Amino acid sequence: MELLTTILLIVALFAILGSGVWVGLALSGVAWLGMELFSARPAGDAMAVTIWGAASSWTLTALPLFIWMGEILFRTKLSEDMFKGLAPWLERVPGRLLHTNVIGCAIFAAVSGSSAATCATIGKMTVPELTARGYPEDKIIGTLAGAGTLGLLIPPSIIMIVYGVMANVSIAKLFIAGVIPGILLASLFSGYIAIWALLNPNALPRATESYTFAQKLYASRHLLPVVLLIALVLGAVYSPWVTPTEAAAVGVIGALILSAVQGSLNRRTFADSLMGATRLYCMIVLILAGAQFLTISMGYLGLPRHLAEWIGSLGLSNFMLIMALMVFFVILGCFLDGISMVVLTMGVILPTIEKAGIDLIWFGIFIVLVVEMAQITPPVGFNLFVLQGMTKKQVPWIARAALPMFFLMVAAVTLVYFVPDLVTWLPQSMMR
Incomplete structure (x- = not known):
């Protein structure tokens, strides 16, 4: 009976998604259908209580502020200045200016929080x-x-x-846990570029400029604003006296000051950044509310418990479980965006993860890594869409070009599994 119910609800979900209905409404619709057909609990009452609770969560207040910060910076001269500051240091490194993609994205990621915004902002600068x-x-x-x-x-x-809201874990610890894996992944990307450049020396243009050490230092002044903002936000996040929400507010104020100093803050850019953040946040909250209702519905139907019992009966080792989940999320990423994947699956998967004794902070970073893979997996890869709009290339061509990056992410997942301290050591040492 549970198998039939699960199949019917999955078919209903993809049918509603395929009809073009918004993801959040599709999740709510499937949840309501499940409760009406297979549960004695009144669906309307459960939907009202759950959606209100999801939408009014205090923890979520950090989200619109971080989104707004990224939108403000997206409209500043940050990207142009970043290129001016980085380029002189990379002229003699194998792969040379290709590294500006990786370093620029890593720097902007520390003040953005959005994959699409990072890709678009750095891409507008580096691609031309x-x-x-x-x-x-x-x-x-x-x-x-x-x-x-x-x-x-x-x-x-x-x-x-x-993820922190869904799994009820510390967001500050998750932020700290992402630092070393983020540096690791950026290093893997840069290492690949360097090795490829050494193997294909004729594929790159010859170095045309030479800089003295003094000139490099002088050019680095362009990086000071973004470095100061990163230090301000991350220092606030990791401070025991500041909540993630307050740290996000600090980031917004810093971004407004930065854009004002650069001369790019006016009524138009302020309104555009505010509206852009509002639209994105409303979309995310609608998805979260729908997924929360779906989680409640699945709980009443007993599907998470039965799934956990089924997976437990397979006798998978933790490694096989993680590898199976990686494949599952990559396949799911072909059809859903990252946030939808997280909120749709966590209610079902987390009981199994807890039963297996896997640390939820570590699992959060694992989830982020596999969602990153989904960002460059066709047909629904957000970064692929962003680059398609910028370059007019077809999605399959972009996906093939990004394939080495995908395999490096698989390597990163394998590394953090066998060396879990890469994820857990920093939050444990900083937040004792």
Whole structure:
């Protein structure tokens, strides 16, 4: 009976999603259908209570503020200044200016929290510049697609906030736990670029400029504003006296000051950033509310318990369980965006994870890594869509160019599984 119910609800979900209904409404619709048909609990009452509770969560107040901060910075001269500050240091490194994609994305990720915003902001700067200098187009776009996903892993991260709310774990600990894996993944991307450049020396244009150490230091002044903002936000996040919500407010104020100093803050950019953040936040909250109602509905139907029991009966080791979940999320990422994946599945998967004795902070970083893979997995890869709009290339072509980045993410997942201290050591040592 439970299997039949599950199949019917999955079919209903994909049918509603396929009809073009918003994800949040589709989740609510399937939840209501499940409760009406297979449960004695009145669906209307449960829906009202659950959706109100999800939408009024105090923890979520950090989310619109971080989104707004990213929207403000998206409209500043930050990206142009970042390129000016980084380029002189990379002229003699194998792969040279291709590294600006990775470093630029890593820096912007630390003040954005959004993969799409990171990819678009850095891409607007590096794609025209690197193309004009004669760098291979597939490497420019492929490395940008992969590096753009760092917006999810390097704190502050929107998806970490969503997971923290769903799993009821410390968002500050999640932020801290993402630092080392974020640096690890960025290092893997840069290492790949360097190795590829050494193996294909004729594929890159010749170095045309030479800088003295003094000139490099002088050019680095362009990085000071963003470095100060990163230090301000992350210092606030990791402070025992400041909540993530207050840290996000600090970030918004810092971003407004930065854009004012750069001369890009006016009534138009302020209104555009506010409306952009409002639209994105409303979409996320609608998805969260629908998923919360679906989680409640699944609980009344007993599906999470039965799924956990079924997975437990398979006798999978923790490694096989994690690998199976990685494949599951990559497949799911072909059809849903990252936030929808997290909120749709956590209610079902978390009991199994807790039963297996897997640390929920570690699992949160694992989830972020596999959601990053989904960002460059067709047909529903957000970074692929962003780059398609910027470059007019077809999604399959961009996905092929980003394939090496995908395999590096698989390597990162394997590394953090076998060396879990990469995730857990920093939050344990900083928040004792």
